[in-house]
Amino acid sequence: MSQSTNGCESARTEVSVTVNDIPEAPTASAQVFCGSATIADLEATGTNLSWYASETSETVLESTSALATGSYYVSQSTNGCESERTMVNVTISDIPEVPTVTTLVTYSQGDDASALTATSGGLDLAWYEAEIGGVSDSEAPTPSTENIGSTSYWVASVSDDGCYSERVEIVVTVEEVLGVGDRNILNAIKVYPNPTDGQVSIMLPSTNEVKITVYDLNGRLLLNKVNTSDNFTINLDQYEAGVYVLKIKMGQNETVKRIIKK
Template identity: 40%
Template sequence: MSAKGVAIATNVAIPTTGGWQVWQDVVIPNVTLTAGAQVIRVTIGATDYINLNYMTFASAVTTPAPTVVSPVTYCQGATATALTATGTALKWYTVATGGTASATAPVPSTVTAGSTTYYVSQTLNNVESNRAAINVVVNALPTATITASGATTFCQGAGNVTLQANTGTGLTYQWWRNQTTTIGTGTASLAIYNSSGSYTVEITDANGCKAISNAIAVTVNTPPAAPTVVSPVSYTIGQAATPLTATGTALKWYTVETGGTASTTVPTPSTAAIGSTTYYVSQTVNACESPRATITVTVTELIQSIQLQAGWNMIGCPLEGTTNMQQALSSIWLQVETVKDQDAFWDIKNVPALNSLSTVTWGKGYLVKVKANCTLDWIVR
């Protein structure tokens, strides 16, 4: 076979077709023709019965496939964009061969995790290229769950709770309070002591996919202030006492400043002995107990005052038992001249040996002579 007098193929084998009008194609590849009109001459060798029906020509020019980036990755549920390729007159397919071409670039679905392959060709000089493959990978979102280590409602300063997220290789963590404030140190657990709120964690996996966990509401109640009290509370010895009082909610009474056993019964102080006793009381609001307020109860001596006139005065002794006379009359002792009862007497002018009265006894009456008007204070213990 020659073109323009130049051999372009030699020794082309012609097969036996097995019968007249039984046709068979003979392909001569890699024939190069120059541009312009061609005169093709076919020379048949030493053979008979050759029938040449027609010749067709196919261009040997190839069009390169378009340039693509593959794979294209998304996280499940992310917003995808149309695929891209660099080329001319792009045609998009869902299969590697055959199928129906589309001039519109597809937008991958990210609803379900998995991979999908798309194909694209370009056309130059009416010759369509081979198809380039674009693999779209949709990565599943990581699991994101949190649990609480204990009660999620507690009193500030008296409790706490730790939130624990699921763990796994390549996971990173960002904790949120009320979906607005980032907290924590990027670990899988978060200890909460002071702040109420709705807590979640955002977990990111090695593919960069993120998931938000379930929310756990934590309530941190602020302890109330100590109840309002009046202190000190004062009594004289033997005086009838009333139950202590405090203004507050769900009062608890204690005999010690910290610890101890609480009582809801209001204590009534004892006035049997002189001295001071301290009581403590707290209030409870929203299950939070307040600091304890202090009530000091003081029991003092009972002083009975009697007005005496200059000269003789009749008095009765209210002091329990027998008391030294000078001690009992200490408040007027500088005014006393004479003291006597039915059996004995004391006179300031006498030498001690002549005075037969040196004590006073409860319930007995005494005549007391004083120099001037004065006030006798009986100190009852």
């Protein structure tokens, strides 16, 4: 290479030139995300990937850019050379609603138990023995009634795209087989008014320490208290209209009642 001025040519400088190959377009497949995702969540096989909103856009998308259902394009670069772009179809699927369940299931010790049930509007169900993590089972478990106590199970709805809802808890309680006297005590407990506008009175046959818990139908604990009188009130004013589960425990005796909040 030389340069010329006023008809005079300079000495020549050697310039080495390297012609690099244009890399192949990266490989990628269609991807489905549940609820939300960003560019950083996309996957493709290649080096120094760049993501674009269209085949001809010159603007590289930031890794924090939110994804929407549609097509994205990805290229790779090696030695300063950028490849052709590969189209990647992206679907953002809704997270399904939690299934409807009976949150509290009670058996007497030794009873024949049935498989747990849940309603999910036609979606598949995934059953768990833990609130977080664990391996799911598509078959509903049948609780054991061999031992006295409470066991929790969880179930989630699964959409056609493989998106899972939050898990809802089902508590199975196995109670001691009661004698006539114990049953009379539980039968004598009065809960009124039901339906209620918010205030619920509980009358016991005698003065005992009693544990009161209230759940909504999703298994969420709303109230947990201990009372030592034979007549007291709980307040549901702050909760929406619907059905709530009231659990009353006196010693080893326990009863479950449904409260309708108007």
